[in-house]
Amino acid sequence: MEALSFTWANGQPALRGCHLELPHPGLWMLVGSNGSGKSTLLRLIVGLLPPCGGLIDMPGKAALVFQNPDHQLLMPSCGSDLQLSLPEGLSPQERQARADVLLAQVGLAGLHHRPIHTLSGGQKQRLAIAGALASSATLLLLDEPTALLDPNSQQDVLALIRALCSRPHQPLSALWITHRLEELDSCDGAARMERGQVGPWQSGQALRRSLTPLPSGPTER
Ligand SMILES: Nc1ncnc2c1ncn2[C@@H]1O[C@H](COP(=O)(O)OP(=O)(O)OP(=O)(O)O)[C@@H](O)[C@H]1O
Numbered sequence: 001m002e003a004l005s006f007t008w009a010n011g012q013p014a015l016r017g018c019h020l021e022l023p024h025p026g027l028w029m030l031v032g033s034n035g036s037g038k039s040t041l042l043r044l045i046v047g048l049l050p051p052c053g054g055l056i057d058m059p060g061k062a063a064l065v066f067q068n069p070d071h072q073l074l075m076p077s078c079g080s081d082l083q084l085s086l087p088e089g090l091s092p093q094e095r096q097a098r099a100d101v102l103l104a105q106v107g108l109a110g111l112h113h114r115p116i117h118t119l120s121g122g123q124k125q126r127l128a129i130a131g132a133l134a135s136s137a138t139l140l141l142l143d144e145p146t147a148l149l150d151p152n153s154q155q156d157v158l159a160l161i162r163a164l165c166s167r168p169h170q171p172l173s174a175l176w177i178t179h180r181l182e183e184l185d186s187c188d189g190a191a192r193m194e195r196g197q198v199g200p201w202q203s204g205q206a207l208r209r210s211l212t213p214l215p216s217g218p219t220e221r
């Protein structure tokens with residue numbers, strides 16, 4: 001993305017000449033204060049909003065994964081929901097087989113007929129990720145995907161994305177927004193977004209250190 005700008009209809013600027021380049025496939029994280037433009041940036045990348053200025057040059061397809069999977073899972077069962085995201089032109093047998101492979105990839109093997117409302121929050125989030133993979137996306141855009149999850153499910157989702165982004169054959173790229181600073185330790189690079197602009201990539205640990213307040217020492221008398 002080069003010099004990307006976006007202003008809402010009410011005159012509120014959200015992106016101000018924003019530059020961002022993913023150096024290679026991998027897990028890239030963005031942190032930034034509320035209202036800094038992170039979610040707006042993802043919406044522009046995936047094409048839900050048109051830029052007011054600047055360029056987006058993206059090889060391949062992007063897919064969004066929301067904070068709340070209930071906002072993107074639409075069908076009654078795991079298998080039927082995945083069918084929605086699969087490309088057209090496949091036979092029913094191929095669709096079933098592809099859906100089963102995707103479920104296995106996200107740790108939900110055998111749950112084809114399971115009603116979605118019986119899944120845990122972490123399982124729902126992994127099903128939403130399978131839906132993104134079903135659409136043949138090569139860039140996953142994850143907007144605080146673990147914000148509603150307990151620590152174990154948070155770890156599961158992070159480990160899944162980490163594995164997809166480091167697999168030897170066709171590794172994916174992921175752009176992951178978080179307010180949970182401990183997640184920065186798992187990324188290939190992290191950047192800070194403020195006032196509609198993304199800063200330079202640095203290691204997740206370095207960015208985490210710069211954002212974590214130092215423990216206060218003994219009170220002086
Ligand atoms: N639908 C909208 N209409 C008008 N302004 C909006 C709309 N959505 C977001 N904004 C504004 O755009 C700016 C960027 O918002 P955005 O949601 O992208 O921030 P964010 O970094 O994702 O924040 P958070 O960490 O709270 O999720 C904010 O000033 C916000 O008020």
Ligand SMILES: [Mg+2]
Nearest residue numbers: 038039040143
């Ligand atoms: Mg947001």
